[in-house]
Amino acid sequence: MTFLKLLFRNRLAALGAVVLGIILLLVIVTPILPLQDPDVTNTADRFMTPFSDGHLLGTDHLGRDLLSRLLYGTRVSLAVGIFAALIAGTIGSAIGIVAGYFGGRTDNIIMRGVDMLMAFPYILLALAIVAALGPGLFNALIAVAAVNIPFFARNIRGVTVSLAGREFIDAARLAGMGHTRIILTELLPNVLSTIVIAMSTTVGWMILETAGLSFLGLGSQPPQADLGSMLGEARSQLITDPHTSIIPGIMIFLIVMSINLLGDGVRDALDPRLRSGALTRPRAQTLVNRGGDVPADDRKGILNLQRLSTQFHIGPRIYKAVNEVSLYVNPGECLGVIGESGSGKSVTALSVMGLVPSPPGVVTGGAVRYEGEDLLDMPFERLRQKRGDNVAYIFQDPLSTLHPLYRVGDQLKEAISVHHKVSDKELDRRAIELLKSVRIPNPESRIRNYPHEMSGGMRQRVGIAMALANDPEVIIADEPTTALDVTVQAQILSLLDDLRRERGLAIVFITHDFGVVAQLCDRVAVMYGGRIVEEGTTADILDKPAHPYTARLMACVPELGGGKRELAAIPGLPPIVSDLPPGCAFAPRCDKATEACTQGEIALEGGTHKVRCIHPEEEVA
């Protein structure tokens, strides 16, 4: 149902569907329409123009009724095209799946064979096949199907290769399934949509190819009509009686256009990447739509988030990812933001510099002040200047943040030259200096490396060097060590710690790991369900957690040195932010929850140690 809805949202696809539907309906009912026999010749009535008596579309060079020939011919052409697509699709997909699934030598042999087939110009190949088999509609069908097999084989093989490496295929093998069964029940359902897409986009092409063969006299044989042979027969009267060519020409045009429009629509609706809106380009800056008043500047820290709210509007649902979050960070300070997936910690970080993709993200309230200036209502050009220059980011996966096709040195230099006009020589010097400052050995040769030539730890160092490129005042690090090994993590953390002491950097460090927070951060904010539930100095939070969630979460973390033991767990699942319960979001999982916890707003209260709880574990000061 959603598929049809998506399909018809695309106007052109809908138009294609309507046109194709009318044509299909016409050819299906053709035998019962009161038409003249398409093959009966009447040379007395040759070349009658359209709209003559008894011949709505006129007659051809043998006086046969063109309307009747057109409809019967379309019938034949459509049937041949569709059958050819089905045959090519079935054989080609089978070859592709087998090659992709078995891989190795099988794949090599099959695909080289397919390559050889593709090396011939397709029309020559089709001519050769028809020449060998003899002219005729059926042989033309075989030829058209055969020349299209490589297209399907290559397409489907590509998809299969990526699926065959997936874990569920291994799981099926361990469940005792044989190869045939895995191919039929595990792989085929997953590649079916690709096959359908490939077929819907090639049917039109195959109709054209069949028409081409018929035009050359190798397809349908007289007196049988198909669109190609009609064109071929009308060729000599193109100037004197153009309607005999134009009528089948228009029909071919309508069929192929409508099939292609519909095929493109089917592809867009079925392809999961397109469906998720990957092709809609997000705005350069998160949409800001603040309903209420902008909070007055309370002059805290260098970066100050005041009651920031960010939501995602997807269809009818509203995801309250960040809900009135207030945070600040002082120069030289490291603020930890800790939370589980879906707690809103990353969205908070991205909201600061307007990096949340819009649509669907919208900042719905609050202020983000950098040195007192509100970043949310700043014109984009000024915000862009501040990105990287004043506030820089370090992301989790350096492999996906570095461009794979440029040398790391060039990427560093670009980061500098965007903000500062300096000479090439100076850029080189600075890039090497930056790599040196993040302790990359041999920076002079390393600037010429591509990202894939470096290890994960080295790449993350480059990521940090890039964040430092313009000497920012604030660095926002979003799980920068999560993808790294422990020994590398320890080095990166101590590097960040040194940098903030040397340069007076303010760091906002987002993580899910209490061990990391304990070692690096001065203050910590704990997030749950898009809100801050507890905030205080690191010592306060770790030694005297006041919110039951903080206390329970810390108990879940196994610590090294404890030996084999039962681990503490929190029952239930984190909340979904489109459907937050009233009151405390943690109440359904909390053993201290009472009636009052599920009613109304609970305030974040306290001095340096704040907690949002009616029944805190500890009294906060």
Add this chain to the structure above:
Amino acid sequence: MTAALKVDNLAKTFSISGGLFGGQHPGVRAIRPMSFEVQTGETLGIVGESGCGKSTLARMLVGLLEPTEGSIEIEGKALDNADPAAFGRLIQYMFQDPVSSLNPRKTIKQIMEAPLKRLYGMNRAERDARIDEIFDSVNLRPEFLERYPHEFSGGQAQRIGIARALAASPRIIILDEPVSALDVSVQAQVLNLMRRLKSEFNLTYLFISHDLAVVEAVSDRIVVLYFGAVVEIGRAEEVFSNPRHPYTKLLADSAPVVGRPLTAPEQKDSELPDPLNPPPGCAFATRCPRATEICRDRDPALEQVGDDQFAACFHPL
């Protein structure tokens, strides 16, 4: 006690074709010859960083990858994966990514039925009864059976993964980073469930992870891998509190621990040796503070260094 799993001189070399004009390359040794045993009912933890060969080892043990050398014995019998049905009844694998290990186009019921049908040839009634039983023991609601994998959270999907592995009634389950994709609060739920199931079904676990604290909390003994080789084996409570191999100590010191000040245990370039061109001696020698001439020259063998503790080092701590 009999050994549930015995690995003898197991090794895996991935061959690299030198291309059309290239010469013969000896290949990449992902796993260098290693031997260990796992007793019935035991949990053996396997730790190591990325590139140490953890996953290659696991895939060989479950027959998804052919070993180059050595043998694998399960309950005294040499591993024979010619018959996938017989093999699947002995050993099962639990995957790291809970969602990608479930076929997105199948319902949970279809996924659960596959091992029962293929491995045990059960009929519909028997299958339904067995699935009910398993779902009950992993705390999943029966109405989940009609749903598709994308409808589940990571923790639920991982429990479905456990249920599928249990459906084969295996003797041994290989757990490959089973909780690293899960949130901390959910991680403990899954770990505790696995512990309960182990005693309930008398299972033997091989628990592979990069998270030292998690491995220590669930394992009886721990194997530490570095660059495709075992560098230390010992009892879980000993290995990290009293490491004998310098690499184990480096690992233990690197894990962030609440209440320990931040120190980088090593400032040197922590790259692994080039697998295409491995050094002649100990693979850890370039990073090791205790390395001497002999370390760069010869490969140390695994030797007993304490009660039930073995380390491959010329200068154990």
